[in-house]
Amino acid sequence: MKFQELKEKITDSRATLVAVSKTHSPKEIQVIYDLGEREFGENKVQELMDKIDDLPDDIKWHMIGHLQSNKVKYIAPFIHLIHSLDRISLAKEINKEGRKAGRVIPTLLQIKIAEEDSKFGLDIDKVDSFMDNYLKRGYENIRISGIMGMATFTEDEEVIKNEFQSLESIFLHLKEKYFANDSEFSIRSYGMSSDYEIALESGSNMVRIGSLIFGERTY
Numbered sequence: 001m002k003f004q005e006l007k008e009k010i011t012d013s014r015a016t017l018v019a020v021s022k023t024h025s026p027k028e029i030q031v032i033y034d035l036g037e038r039e040f041g042e043n044k045v046q047e048l049m050d051k052i053d054d055l056p057d058d059i060k061w062h063m064i065g066h067l068q069s070n071k072v073k074y075i076a077p078f079i080h081l082i083h084s085l086d087r088i089s090l091a092k093e094i095n096k097e098g099r100k101a102g103r104v105i106p107t108l109l110q111i112k113i114a115e116e117d118s119k120f121g122l123d124i125d126k127v128d129s130f131m132d133n134y135l136k137r138g139y140e141n142i143r144i145s146g147i148m149g150m151a152t153f154t155e156d157e158e159v160i161k162n163e164f165q166s167l168e169s170i171f172l173h174l175k176e177k178y179f180a181n182d183s184e185f186s187i188r189s190y191g192m193s194s195d196y197e198i199a200l201e202s203g204s205n206m207v208r209i210g211s212l213i214f215g216e217r218t219y
């Protein structure tokens with residue numbers, strides 16, 4: 001699919017596109033930038049740091065991969081959104097580095113929804129205890145702006161649909177219980193190249209798309 005067509009489709013659904021540029025070179029990213037895209041996602045801190053100097057500084061960078069606490073300091077000064085908050089120790093570190101950088105760093109709670117064990121994220125039954133613990137700490141330099149999730153990698157659309165619906169329920173639950181007065185808690189980051197259409201039908205308002213834009217990854 002042509003990039004513009006994809007972008008229009010996503011914009012028509014009132015969702016934000018994050019172009020996932022992991023494994024692709026600054027040159028390849030620049031091509032998509034020149035088509036008007038400004039939001040890009042990477043899943044490794046080192047790879048992101050290696051690329052940013054070669055690219056325009058009005059790019060909004062998203063960290064979409066598992067994040068080690070000791071790497072937060074590198075991205076804290078500029079990261080637009082961290083999609084992978086999944087533990088208190090990481091929230092503490094983001095808050096600390098956010099304070100140093102003089103920022104409030106926006107994050108998404110990553111929820112584990114897929115069957116596969118390999119996926120990171122908070123288990124559904126731990127979400128409330130995480131939130132209770134998090135709120136007690138009164139962190140001022142991190143904010144939670146919504147949730148992120150990944151569906152099981154399967155051809156079975158019913159499975160994917162059910163998982164996105166679970167994410168939607170969790171979002172609504174969190175909104176009602178913890179963020180009722182916080183209009184910034186609004187982001188539902190779900191949907192990738194293979195399932196973004198189902199995600200958009202299920203309430204997603206941020207999709208993370210790589211291979212459909214940049215072609216299949218070779219590693």
Ligand SMILES: *Cc1c(COP(=O)(O)O)cnc(C)c1O
Nearest residue numbers: 020043064192193208209210211
């Ligand atoms: C790689 C990746 C994507 C994009 O995957 P595609 O199938 O290439 O669209 C989205 N989200 C996360 C967390 C990823 O690691």
